Amino acid sequence: MSKVLVVGGGPAGMFAAYYAAQNNNEVVLIEKNEKLGKKLYITGKGRCNVTNASDMDTILSNVMGNNKFLYSAFNDCTNKDVMDFFERRKTHLKVERGNRVFPKSDHSSDIISCLKRAIEDVGVEIKINTQVKKLLYDPFVEEEKKETENQNSKYKKKKPKIKLDKIIKGVVLDDGNEILADKVIVATGGFSYQTTGSTGDGYHFAENMGHKIVEVSPGLVPFEIKEDWVKKLQGLSLKNVSINIMSQKNKKLYSDFGEMLFTHFGVSGPMILSASSNIKPREFENELQLYVDLKPALDEETLDKRILREFEGGLNKQFKNVLGHLFPTKLIPIIVNLSTIDADKQVNDISREERLAFVKLIKNLPMTIVGKRSFNEAIITKGGVTVKEIDPSSMESKLCKNLYFCGEVLDLDALTGGYNLQIAWSTGHLAGISC
Structure with a gap:
């Protein structure tokens, strides 16, 4: 013994x-x-x-x-x-x-x-x-x-x-x-x-x-995001979205599909936590770019057709009022503000160029990662x-x-x-x- x-x-x-x-x-x-x-x-x-x-x-x-x-x-x-x-x-x-x-x-x-x-x-x-x-x-x-x-x-x-x-x-x-x-x-x-x-x-x-x-x-820790608009989405969970994280030299560091969560300081959720453990610590010495594809199941051409259908179903309505079937309510004012389209503009007046730019925004919603949260949240x-x-x-x-x-x-x-x-x-x- x-x-x-x-x-x-x-x-x-x-x-x-x-x-x-x-x-x-x-x-x-x-x-x-x-x-x-x-x-x-x-x-x-x-x-x-x-x-x-x-x-x-x-x-x-x-x-x-x-x-x-x-x-x-x-x-x-x-x-x-x-x-x-x-x-x-x-x-x-x-x-x-x-x-x-x-x-x-x-x-x-x-x-x-x-x-x-x-x-x-x-x-x-x-x-x-x-x-x-x-x-x-x-x-x-x-x-x-x-x-x-x-x-x-x-x-x-x-x-x-x-x-x-x-x-x-x-x-x-x-x-x-x-x-x-x-x-x-x-x-x-x-x-x-x-x-x-x-x-x-x-x-x-x-x-x-x-x-x-x-x-x-x-490890397995949330990210802090530079953009202030992220704080307005606190508590919003996005499911079935995909992410790409890029270095300052535009090198892809991580990509994933799944669920993420907006917080008062940035983003969290399963995909984000996994990303934090996959990306090497030295990469966080500089700001990184996070791109969220809000509609990963649709390519740009298919997504454009989908948006057109929404516009056609809401003729003479304002842009901000025809997106209810595309996004969670909390996200709509944010995505509208980030687009190049005036929120009050009638959808039948939106140009093809504006619409295609909106499609690219949906497929690549950009955020800036300024760092990871502390050990106390890891x-x-x-x-x-x-x-x-x-x-x-x-x-x-x-x-x-x-x-x-x-x-x-x-x-x-x-x-x-x-x-x-x-x-x-x-x-x-x-x-x-x-x-």
């Missing part, structure tokens, strides 16, 4: 604690907040998008980077395994559009309660309101490893290997007390939703152990502890023996749709069983 400390009481940490305890270890779960799963509580707008019911190949394809690193984790703990975990404990699930899996109750609190009961049932000791200050370790040197290093030193051109030179000893708490342990699992999350206590503690722990941190940035964190220094078959550090990392603290992120939580469950499970 080993003593295992799990630092962080989110989804990855709770799964890690449960599976570590199932291996007859003495497990202590340390959480700095006043309760477990604080960030999990607000995921999926409070409903908790537990996972995605697509096949695992599809889930893997929605991981933005380092997806090969997850082969072992996803193989050992699939989405079906996660769903079975909750169903067996009478927390029933349902599958919605896009194969997104939610609790039938639509309450994320039911998922958290289920996890808490599970870890208590296997004897995990839970310490809340407890802050870990740093990790404790001793030097770790094996005679065999020394010989290998001496041999490698003869070949100066050889790329130096990752050095396993530490062994975990435990943790130091904020109050100065030490908790000694045989193994430690770091599941502290990233920087996103900082009001829930995500302050990047795990990055500091990792750096102090010699790990490299891939630059972190907000669903996930991009970047983190480099996976090059983590063993993908166990989640163990390659630098420090008996130290493990799982969940969002690692340089792993996926698109919206339950994929990020699957990463948390799978990596937490693998870290736990590896102990």
Whole structure:
């Protein structure tokens, strides 16, 4: 039997604690907040998008980077395994559009309660309101490893290997007390939703152990838009539209089809969140152009004929009064103002050139992206502890023996749709069983 400390009481940490305890270890779960799963509580707008019911190949394809690193984790703990975990404990699930899996109750609190009961049932000791200050370790040197290093030193051109030179000893708490342990699992999350206590503690722990941190940035986060008219559309959701995002050099950075939402600061919604994770952070150093195709199912010629029909059905009516069948009411005054056509002009007086310019506006509604929102509005964190220094078959550090990392603290992120939580469950499970 080993003593295992799990630092962080989110989804990855709770799964890690449960599976570590199932291996007859003495497990202590340390959480700095006043309760477990604080960030999990607000995921999926409070409903908790537990996972995605697509096949695992599809889930893997929605991981933005380092997806090969997850082969072992996803193989050992699939989405079906996660769903079975909750169903067996009478927390029933349902599958919605896009194969997104939610609790039938639509309450994320039911998922958290289920996890808490599970870890208590296997004897995990839970310490809340407890802050870990740093990790404790001793030097770790094996005679065999020394010989290998001496041999490698003869070949100066050889790329130096990752050095396993530490062994975990435990943790130091904020109050100065030490908790000694045989193994430690770091599941502290990233920087996103900082009001829930995500302050990047795990990055500091990792750096102090010699790990490299891939630059972190907000992921799955809304965009800020320069144009003031966007604020007037706050709350308006557009479905079945497409977007193109272009750089200042007119290079296409991202395109998508789906749903978007106007906010008081800019735009959000599934397409926008996905775009934020697909576009490289350095691209946001300059303004970007967002073009929305309001009628992607129609080419310009077909759309022109459609507009003509609307005009013919409203002869002698003002331009602003014949667009009710084309756009949501809230959008009409905005699209009229952005066009080259006088709002009060009668439709039978509108020229062909004006009409064709209007068609182009509908197919390319322009906005200027001036940046992403902060970490506090980001669903996930991009970047983190480099996976090059983590063993993908166990989640163990390659630098420090008996130290493990799982969940969002690692340089792993996926698109919206339950994929990020699957990463948390799978990596937490693998870290736990590896102990």
